[in-house]
Structure formats: structure tokens, C-alpha cells
Amino acid sequence: MKNLTLLGGISPATFLRDYWHKKPLLIRQAIPGFKPLLERTALFELAAREDVESRLITQNQQDWQMEHGPQTSLPPLTQKQWTLLVQGVNLHDDAVDALLRQFRFIPDSRLDDLMISYATDGGGVGPHFDSYDVFLLQAHGQRRWRIGAQKDLTLVEGKPLKILKNFKHEEEFVLEPGDMLYLPPHYAHDGIAIGECMTYSIGFRAPAFQELGEAFLQFMADSIDLPGRYADPDLTPAKNPAELQTPMVERIAEELNKMQFTADDITIFLGQYLSEPKASVFFDPVDKPLTPARFVQAAKKRGVKLARKTQMLYRQKNVFINGESFAVGREDKILLAALANDRALSGDAVAKASVDVLEAFQVWYEDGWLSLDA
């Protein structure tokens, strides 16, 4: 892969080798001349919506308050030291979605969302660390970041936010619009607005193994098949009626040990799990849909594209979309893999699709998972 201005003139391979999960990287003018993609008022409107996750953080000296959205009344712009965090803005705006997708040198399975923070002078969320990698792109105004590699990650107790008890910074930078700071997980940081500012956080996802394990067992519960029922034709009279007898425990163990997890089980589970939209995501079904015949005709002419909110992944013969999975043949697989990677297919490509794929497209179109291209 070629060198990217976004990464300060190094290639994604070099970035991943030298910085990713390892050390911070400050990139001056990662996006030269960057202008905010959303006006302040548009951001506030998003924060007032039911289907958008947001938090309002107000601060009085070292005392922090947090309120979850929808935000119906924000503090006045003249009030200092407040921050509005709006999660998943990429789900609601094409330009923000396109910005997030500039980071696709990291696979979709690891990409989470783009959060926008708005702060008045002196605003910030306090010294803290995150469990995930993050790129902090300055979008408007200036923010002073103080960062440090401290091992002591003790938090102040009884606060609504994670605040580091003993924050000591080693470096300090003032970011201007277009500048970007990459931080690996667990790197201590504190960003304070210098005047009004907006910062875009490109965040990643790294599921906890416990969370994956619980979800996997639930998934397996729906697919296990253990025919038969316990029987004991050799039962002998009970001396201690309350005691669980060895033959029963051994016999049940023998049956339960027949449950095996195959690589396919894990692939299908993971594809469904990672492509599942967050609980707050709602798709907008198309308004007056075309008839199936008309849709296919139009799709073959104009092509199709995935909705911003659609998450599509694949592996080998398995294709996953918004938490659903299906196995496909070779030809369909090539076409669907192209759709997942490019998030769009030309009319010519759609014209080569099988009847099954066209039927799936038509259902996805009605559900708002995919639309006709412009």
C-alpha cells in the first residue's frame, strides 16, 4: 500500500508495524485544510434524537456531571467547560461516513464509529484512558492534548466518568484543524478545548473475550442437536437417595462432550455478531418501493449501494449482513464480496447476479439495507 498523507506520509503497513497498539503518533495536517463536516447546529440536532447516542458533560472545577441523551436543552454557548459527545455520526451523514472509511486499511471487523465532540472553552472529559485505539482528528478550533504512558491507571472513585487519579503527562500538543493524534489502548490522555472546538474520534472495536464467549454459547444453544433422553436400565437401589450417582454423571458427561465447536460454527457466529447493528440503529425502509420487477430492471441499469448503516462481511462461502448469514456458491460469492468491499455494485455487475442474489437485493432494498445508486 502507498504512503498516506492521512498517516503523515507513511504507509498503512509501517503505521501498523510501528505505532498501532504500541505508541502515539501525532500527524500535523493529516487532512490538509480540513473543515468540519457538520455545523454545530446539525450536531446539536443529532444529539436531540432518540436513535442517536449522546452524552453531555459539564464540569465545575474538578467536579464532573454526565447526562445521557437525547439532549433536549444544552447549556448556553457562553457557558464555559461543557462537552457534548455524539456517537456514531457516520451512521447519519454521508461525508462523515466517507471520512470513517478512509481508515479502511484497518478491516471493517475492527472499525467502530466516528464520534464528534463539541466543547466550549476549557471543556474536556478529564484525564482518562480508553480500552480501544483511537484517532483524534481536530475538526474545528484548537484542543490541547496532554498524554502519557503511565502504568498507574487508578481511577477516582464515585465519578460518572473514568477520571485518572494520578495523571502525569509526558508530552503536550496543541492540535489545529486537520491535525490528528493516534493513541493506542490504555494510553493516558486529557484534551482541553482552547476556545470553542470540535474533535472527531475514529474509534475501533475489540470485543472482550467474556462478552464473545457468552454470545457464542447463546448462538450455539440455537444450533445444537442432541437427540435421545437419559435412561438407566441398570439402576440399582439407592443407599443415599440424595447423592448424585457416578453412572449418571458419567453418562451425561459422555453426551454433553459430543458438543463440538467447529471452525464453521465460530466463523458464522463471529460474522453474525460483528455485522449486527448496535441496539440504537434503526433502518429506514424505502418509501413507496418499486415492484420487484421494476427494482431489478433499475438495479441492472443504475447499480446498487449499501446503506450507511449496513454492515456487511464475508469469509469463504459465508456472507454476513446486519447480523444475518448465508452460505453462497462461487459466482454469487464473488459478486457479494465485491459489494461488501466496495459497498456498491455497478449496473453491469448487478446484471450478472443470480436470481437468488437479485431476490436478496430486493428484500434488502425494501428494508433500507441497500438502495439504487444515483
Ligand code: SIN
Ligand atoms: C473528546 O473528544 O472530547 C474526548 C475524546 C477522548 O478523549 O477519547
Ligand code: CO
Ligand atoms: Co479518550
